[in-house]
Amino acid sequence: MDFAEQAVAARVASIELATLNRDAKDAALHAMADALAAAEPALLAENAVDVRGARDAGTDESIVDRLVLTPQRVAGMVQGLRDLAALPDPIGDAVRGWRLGNGARVTQIRVPFGVVGIIYEARPNVTADAAGICLKSGNAALLRGSSSALHTNRVTVEALRAGLSSVGITPDAVQLVEGGREITGEMMRARGLVDVLIPRGGAGLISAVVEGSTVPVIETGTGNCHIYVDAAADIDQAIGILLNAKVQRPSVCNAAETLLVHRDIADAFLPRALDALSQAGVTVHGDGATRVFSDAVVPATDTEFDAEYLSLDLAARVVDSLDEALTHIRSHTTGHSETIVTRNRETADRFVAGVDAAAVLVNASSRFVDGGEFGFGAEIGISTQKLHARGPMGLPEMTSTKYVIEGDGQVRV
Template structure:
């Protein structure tokens, strides 16, 4: 038996032990995990520094380094996320009634774990803690295959989680980190369909395509985050500007950062000069359509088919649209089904935008940066699904379960 086969089978075996734990027991473990992450933050940061030193030597992009970097605050954020997961209702075992059928049988549905989930990710060490906690609470085993860029950090976080599992007499195999980032092992991992039930890749578009094209196991896809802010003719510009700056500049290397600004032509003359000054002050590189380009001192003019880029940097695309339908058409063509935002005081326009736009999260007068499991009340997220099977948007506890039918009868047979 190979290393990968052994890891998968051990994870599947360990996951079955979660079935006997009560919600209270799971929450106790999670609270202990949060405390342990804080208590051992120095050890985690030392491991992370090894990864950062290697990233510098390998000249990784600024966006990749940002995702890779841990700080005391980011470790505390991980711990807070774990605590929030502990406070959330446990979906496992909840039932809903479908009623008594004409045959007399009584039908219900019960939420149950998926089984074993495999996370494949790049320079995101926080995923190790988020995925471990979410899978534990939802009753799933998890196999974590991080990229070589974050291997030291991921192993350090996993060590903390294993210590807590041991403390409560639970098998370490509930949360497994693949110790070797060799791509050949990744290919083998994606063939373990007898023991792994779902694969969730998080990373660049190339990684998602590689996993999707090579996996024998169902894959939740999140290709990229091309998020738009549409400033409507009825927008409050004092609201629109903070939405733009927060969405674009607060943290550029994440999938919920803004990548495109759409402005209704009726307010372009009033708003775009303000945008020019604000983005120039924030050192944001501007790419714009011909109509918008005239408002900027330094700009690259984009043709109609050059939009849809995920910059993950201090860079943005800007377009003037003729009307509301023009904004919808642009988003439909260039959006990535991640997060779309409208700024408007018109409630009817806002409601129509939320109804018509095909994205997993559609916001009115709120920053795209809120498109995050923790911010949306999920505690943390295991990923953001931009396809619709079986989840759409940030995936929390409920998305890591499925339903089975429970049928009760009194000896009925089918005629």
């Protein structure tokens, strides 16, 4: 089946999905989860093929980490589908409603997009998450994963489609799009067949889709996430937040990439923080004021303050004020997640108001910026744009709306 045929089949499937009630969709999600769990041996075996191929190709280990599946990660994919079944169905929810002076009732309700195309890099868990979120929100999914995860994605999608078939729902609601780069181009030009595209991956992929697509795009962004340690910070708290945000899983978009420290707390904070980071295996790329505190800090170039390392590397700079920290963040942010550590409420409020990002954190790790942590269930991605959706995209963000007007013969005069 070529892409045009897949897109047409998805369009037909989307019509069926739009009319399903919650019970039918939840039964499908549980069936998909059961089928995926049963496929675990094949899934791990084919994932090992992909991982070997990636390492043989010299792929950076931070990318390999995203590609690797373990029994625990497969269990997480399965549980993610079950968690989605437990969430409320957004379709048909009334966003707002009112009665006109002539007696007619106007209600704005949530409806599916229709056909959602998702173009993503080597994170096979996205395949199950995206399929489940699209199914629950009444959308057909065209999944364009990277070639590095092809064997894994094939087994995953085969299992998900088998689950759908087992409960009488067309398997064309979830399809894997294969082929060369020309297929990605077809998806980007499939206006009228695909209702919205969502890219997930590095800056190059996202930019290519945003700039080259004629299909509407919801932009998910890269994460040059900053932590600003204010003069009024609790030092122990700041070190705990910094280590969690940088070290817990450095290869993801909500990991910290830049540390800014107020000069008034630098003498007390930086020696301890740099030692803790070093013990955790982090290489700090610092300005001159940071390098004073440790010979292990390597000089930071100007470009490194724009870097999304996705590794155990961190850029660091000492600033003279909150205003200087805000100016730095505005110059280098990707609009993902920005953090302040402070005990001063007024300073925290100024930071929240002055930072332009999808998420702003006060005395908390940026690793919390995640659909699951927010209670959304599995997320489709974190949007850094300002239209339609911003931040972690759960089920409501995968819907559009329409107006329903109910009358009793009213006509316009």
